[in-house]
Amino acid sequence: MATLLSVGIDIGTTTTQVVFSHIELDNVAGYFSVPRISITGRKLLYKSRVHTTPLLDHDRALIDGERLAGIVRDEYGRAGFTPEQVDTGAVIITGESARKENASVVLERLSRFAGEFVVSTAGPDLESVVAGKGSGACLYSEQNECRVLNLDIGGGTTNLALFDTGELVHRSCYDIGGHLVLVDHDLNVSSVSAPARIVAEAEGVPLADGSRTSLDVLERIAKRMADLLACAAGLGGDEALLERLRTSTSTGGIAPAGARICFSGGVAECMARMPEDPLAYGDLGVLLGRALLEGRLCREAQVIPALERISATVIGAGIYTTSLSGSTIYYQPGIFPVKNVPALRLEDEVERACVAGDGGPLAAQVEWFMRQGDATRLLVCLKGMRDPSYDALAVCARTLCGALDKALPEDAPVLIAVESDTAKALGTLMARISDGKRRIAVIDAVHPMTGEFVDIGPPVMSGMVVPVAVKTLLFG
Template sequence: MNGVSILSVGIDIGTSTTSMVLSRIQMRNTASGFSVPQVCIVGSEIIYKSEIYTTPLVDGILIDTEKIRAILEKEYDKAGITPSMIQTGAVIITGESARKQNASLVTQTLSSFAGDFVVATAGPDLESVIAAKGAGAQQYSKEHSCVVANLDIGGGTTNIAVFHCGELCAKGCWDIGGRLVQVDRQKKVTYLSPRLPAIMKAAGVSLELGRTADWQELDRLCRVMAQVLEDTLKFTASKLCEEMRTAGSSRLTLSRPVEYITFSGGVADCVYSPQEDWFRFGDIGPILAHSIRESSLMRDYQVIPPKETIRATVVGAGSYTTSVSGSTITYTDESVFPVKNLPAFLLGRETEHQCLTGNDRNLREETEWFLEQNDCDNLLFCIQDIDSLSYRQLNLLADALCHTADSALGKEQTVMVLCRGDFAKALGQAMQRRLLDRKLVCIDSISVQFGDYIDIGRPLMNGMAVPVVVKTLLYG
């Protein structure tokens, strides 16, 4: 079999809107007949887009889980699919929704829609990358050999990702969005985000719940928000930029200037298509878009149209969260798949190289600490610094990993190993001889970071590769 396609779902529960897309992802063995197989994702096609719904809330701090479930039941039925047909994808809880008190409960409740292999993710940096890919910024940067920044401006946050020649070079998230202030039909203020006081102080305005919104005050407020985005892209980050940076997000640091920008998210629709009714959506989104159009963002960069605006994140979730392992992998029992929410345990650089000398003391101590700190029964041993091994080093590393697994993990737990380098098959075979009847999975060609969680799907292409999602689970 030279090629295969899998069905992927993307579900985005954002501050303002909730939506879903279905994509068909194509995978193929791109190696010649006389070479080691190399399975790659060669394309994706969106085959269904849901309606865009206002994210249902019970009140200001709780997502209405049952209404979300009803939305997905309706859209699954319209698309003619069942959860068992889904093979990969992601549920993304984004923006201020990720900080709702029941965000983690929502993902548990939606597990029945997950099929075998759909993940729940809500990390600001990851959202930045997913939205930028869905908007087409990465592809444009690659095709035109340039630096492109995508600003995904939603209801609660603005996610920024920068690509140079298709490679991610910076990412970050700021609490700037169209629903930080909400109004009713009488233009009275009904909601003020807890993140708003710093912006109000900088703008010299004082908004109050129940008071009629003053357009001039809101305009000054939004101009300050636009200024934060300007300063962020121009490396003149002010104290306010730092104050508005989303908790857990990276600082945006670039080695070369941005040349092109594109906008996605709900506010982007108003940037590209100005609204005459400032309060049409019951928030400040159209006013923020107006401030952005009048800012230096539109003068100092070449603005390019995105492939997607309001659907960028959900398209990215359905089409760009999945990667494929290397084709030289080892697993002893296919029944262990799919694997969900496995914490990535990154061996320290010194620890990795100590294992190659036969010293596994640090490895055992770090493993016990990681299991205790994460309150988990299993983990994924992640070897990220070793690129190549001699036969002797391979066997010493296998010894260290097997001894540690036997002492730290329950006998019923599958031993899971991930290598960034391309040696998982050889390492896995060496470990298999030592582990005897114990289940083992050893995959390669995947990079992870501290704090990541991993999902591994069922083997594809006659067992040559597995689909992998690297994610960050972050609530609050």
């Protein structure tokens, strides 16, 4: 058995948090079977307090990178770990913090705390998934064989992830959150984000930076946001307005109706421990929480309790972002780790041509893909053949080597992921054919799609498997 130390760092619109976890790996196959390495346990070792995300004094939309690095450095010290000890994990930047300027600052300032293999990502799709796993929605769905929709409601965005019997079937994100309006106890408005202005205009109420408002106006905006989240959960409503609030990088839309509901995030914390002061945090968070408790979502759907609320994303980031390759893989020494490698899933006809010995379509698709994304390397993903003969696999290996050698830059490695259990045999043949001209790695049990990015860590369990993370959007 082996143990990986994992870190999770979540930088949101309003709050920042750090966790450390152990991920246990073991061979779950029998003594006389091909090894099958699986994640057999996850244990939370340390959870930091919830910090306010530090912002620059002269521009409250930008993260103060130095102060943020100080928070993370101090939490490493409190937990008793160093960056060199970290094996895996994730830094996730979300909500309004996920602006390009912020993302680049975070990447630069936190790189020295990230260890050798830590996913760095911005954007809603990955957060939706890890929050749904961190909240317990995924586990509940699996154990109870039902559908659960997790709504992770933070300061700037709400991430939705629908799980059906433990499988992710839908994800989406909307610019609806508790920190989109900043207001003091005298009802002086210091900041109104663009999504909040859209909701205020639709509601027909005045709201602007530097103005004075009323509790009634804020309650109306919060209720409208709560109703829009009910619409996002498939209960019907103003779909046109909801679409205007869909986060630009979100790939999903309205979720199918009929699922049980789970709430996580900072607003969910307000719902569970409702402050008496409606402006306790100087924003809409408490009012949005109240509106949700009194609104259609809680009236018309079955709500299940979350295992984690405000810490759902950071725990998901620290524990659930890493998966494992299969144990019959091929790689040459020193090729891993690799980070931020774009995935290209071959079209069916291109893969059929490779199997038939024609590498032209593959070379053309790879060259086109690399021009489009200005990439210098990529992970070629194919289904692979089921139970191929040696001769058939040799033809495919020869075709892949020839086409990729033609299409890839001279110093780029050949990185391949296959769905079928042929990675070791295919990689061995390709290495023999290449004869040292290219570094080669072929892994299995990984299923990224075109447009996603892959991080592959150093081998573990005596070199039998590699940790893998698939993500949908890079920093910047």
